[in-house]
Amino acid sequence: MDFTQLRGKRLLLGVTGSISAYKSALLVRLLVKAGAEVQVIMTQAAQTFITPLTLATLSKRPVLSTFVSGNDGSWNNHVELGLWADALIVAPASAHTLARCAQGLCDDLLSAVYLSARCPVFFAPAMDLDMYQHPATVANIHRLISYGNHIIRAEHGELASGLVGEGRLAEPETICQTLNAFFAQQQPTGPLASRQVLITAGPTQEPIDPVRYVSNHSTGKMGYAIAGAFVRAGASVTLISGPTALDLPDSRIERINVRTAREMLDASLDAFPRADVTVLSAAVADYTPAHPADQKLKKKESVFALDMARTVDIAATLGAQKRPDQWLMGFALETNNELENALKKLKTKNLDWIVLNSLRDAGAGFGHDTNKITVIDKDEQTHEFALKSKDDVAQDLVNLVAAKLQEQQPSFLIQ
Structure with a gap:
């Protein structure tokens, strides 16, 4: 069977206490064969029906079942697991697990992952006929659906009890078909569908010693909004982020965490050749301590001076490498001579567009949830926008990008 939409997908498979757990071995095998990455999470009850060793061997990953593994305090982070996955599939889903998830009870790793997951969740129930038809189970399934979860209905057939009726776990091939169809429907649509977008956001931190650093007031809000x-416009996005407390606005975004200007440069150079659109909205340090100490500096003199070295200009570096099918747009945050400075940056760094905002505009710049921008292109055509939320500003930029791509069908790069 053709399960091409599963290739490259990161799937969490929750296996719970049901005699149908033996089918999870075949399900793991089919998912791995289709090219998916599979991480199995087993409840304690599931391990009475099938061993973790079997599923670990087939998935090529250690099976997780508890919050802490081994005696060294290693933590199976349920939040990271929920963010990692493209989908969570609970198969088989016992009546007990359905009830716990429907009620939000969180007493094991699987239920904690379920409550943390931002990805689509699929439940494939498996239990005896009367259990499946019981009003409590029916109500729990309806509640899970109301939360936005997907139910892969149990099939009709002979059950372990000898009864015949609904309750059999859907066949592994059926589960794979359901997932394949779901992901096929999720193919990107929109004005930037199939476009690869690279974005940098947040500040950089340049170390003085192991406990101190030089940085700026950037929060990353603008870059994360972009x-x-x-x-949402259909693009595949890689976000290179400096240190920030922000959560990803969408689980489909691939985030690469960096700290220093050098690390951001290296990550940008690595990703730039593959990008159609690159947004370098990070506030990258212009200077870095020339000789950071490897031990904490002690307080001695009344005046303390640092030798600072220039960092490599990421926008200028990428501008020099820009191919004809790429466009380069920069952000200019200014405090004086705003238009003059922005136009200079537009020309000297080989940019195609420059986004200008001024710290003299109330509600614009670092730390605010709003921004006020003026966008100038290489022909010095100007687009002025009123003060609005950073989400709305981001949408304005996407609209400009989409319009330009529709006109000329090139790639696009933003700083």
Whole structure:
């Protein structure tokens, strides 16, 4: 069977206490054969029906079942697991597990992952006929559906009890077909569908010693908003992020965490050749301590001076490498001579567009949830926008990008 939409997908498979757990071995095998990455999470009850060793061997990953593994305190982070996955599939889903998830009870790793997951969740129930038809189970299934979860209905057939009726776990091939069809429907649509977008966001931190650093006031809010807007427009987004407390606006965004200007440069150079659209909205340090100490500096003199070295200009570097099918747009945050400075940056760094905002505009710049921008292109055509939320500003930028791509069908790069 053709399960091509599963290739490259990251799938969490929850296996619970049901005699049908033996089918999970075949399900894992089919998913792996289709090219998916499969991480199995087993409840304690599931391990009485099938061993973790079997599923670990087939998935090529250690099976997880508890919050802490081994004696060294290693933590199976349920939040990271929920963010990692493209989908969570609970198969078989016992009546007990359906009830716990429907009620939000969180007493094991699987239920914690379920409550943390931002990805689509599929439940494939498996139990005896009367259990499946019981009003409590029916109500729990309806509640799970109301939460936005997907139910892969149990099939009709002979059950372990000898009864005949609904309750059999859907066949592994059926589960794979359901997942394949779901992901086929999720193919990107929108004005930037099939476009690869690279975005940088947030500040950089340049170390003085192991406990101190030089940085700026950037929170990353603008860059993260831009990443979310591009994803909603159908693009595949990679976000290179400096240190920030922000959560990803969409689980489909691939985030690469960096700290220093050098790390951001290296990550940008690596990803740039593959990008159709690159948004470098990060506030990258212009200077970095020339000789960071490897031990904490002690307080001695009344005046303390640092030798600072220039960092490599990421926008200028990428501008020099820009192919004809790529466009380069920069952000200019200014405090004086705003238009003059922005136009200079537009020309000297080989940009195609520059987004100008001024710290003299109330509600614009670092830390705010709003921004006020003026966008100038290489022909010095100007687009002015009123003060609005950063989400709306991001959408304005996406609209400009989409319009330009529709006109000329090139790629696009933003700083």
